[in-house]
Amino acid sequence: MADEIFENPRLASIYDPFDSDRSDLDVYESMVNEFDAHTVLDIGCGTGTFACRLAVKGIKVIGLDPAEASLNVAKTKQGADRVRWIHGNALDLPHLKVDLVTMTANVAQVFLTDKEWSETLLAIRDTLHQSGRLVFETRRPESQAWLEWNKEKTYQRLIVPHCGIVNGWADVTEVRDSLVSFRWTYVFERDGTVITSDSTLRFRSLQEIIKTLNDAGLSVEDVREAPDRQGREYVFIARLNEK
Known part of the structure; x- marks a missing residue:
């Protein structure tokens, strides 16, 4: 899925x-x-x-x-x-x-x-x-790209057509061997909805x-x-x- x-x-x-x-x-x-x-x-x-x-x-x-x-x-x-x-x-x-x-x-x-x-x-x-x-x-792997996957480096606040203002950023949640897990967070200012999405890359x-x-x-x-x-x-x- x-x-x-x-x-x-x-x-x-x-x-x-x-x-x-x-x-x-x-x-x-x-x-x-x-x-x-x-x-x-x-x-x-x-x-x-x-x-x-x-x-x-x-x-x-x-x-x-x-x-x-x-x-x-x-x-x-x-x-x-x-x-x-x-x-x-x-x-x-x-x-x-x-x-x-x-x-x-x-x-x-x-x-x-x-x-x-x-x-x-x-x-x-x-x-x-x-x-x-x-x-x-x-x-x-040696470049350790995930070190920049944090709110400070990834934060964006955009005006999205039909959605209004949306804030989004990523945070690493776990680094284990060759697997790196991270979470995207999106805040829709129009109605205050917060949606998160968890991902893992090898x-x-x-x-x-x-x-x-x-x-x-x-x-x-x-x-x-x-x-x-x-x-x-x-x-x-x-x-x-x-x-």
Whole structure:
């Protein structure tokens, strides 16, 4: 089940205003062009920003997400009518073949157990054309990004259309081994409603990710820097192992 921040309709409706800078998607769009991808599966598409961005450029896109509230927001955007939306996770995918699979932002880190991550990679492998690629990013554990996940660093007070003024911030609640848990708090000034959403991300090492990809029949073609977070993230490009 998706976290409240994605599944609660009221929170899904304010997700984009609170995450308005999506320059992180530029690198993914550039790789769609670099790899001449005509079909893209965006896993964890959320409110559909990237999927719709590609669709309006004529790319055939499948947007997959377990949060129905986020998909409902996605379906209101320009280009949404050109996207095939699927409610579920990678294990729910019908038979299809694509040139590129993407997992942007924190999507690759929401798979907390080895089993979840392995099953997802195997499902992705089965959707790729022989020349297709998987592209995703993950934060470097050594950069300890969670040290900045506090109210002082994350607080925003925004005027959101149809919602009025909303305050939002994050706080880390637990760091245990490779798992980091945190809570988003949103206060809607119009009626005083307070809604919280708890999330956990897994921070895997470079060596661990490479091994899990290899175990799933995928080989690492390249590991690049995330332009918007130099030295803080890995961007993986993986392909099917040669038969």
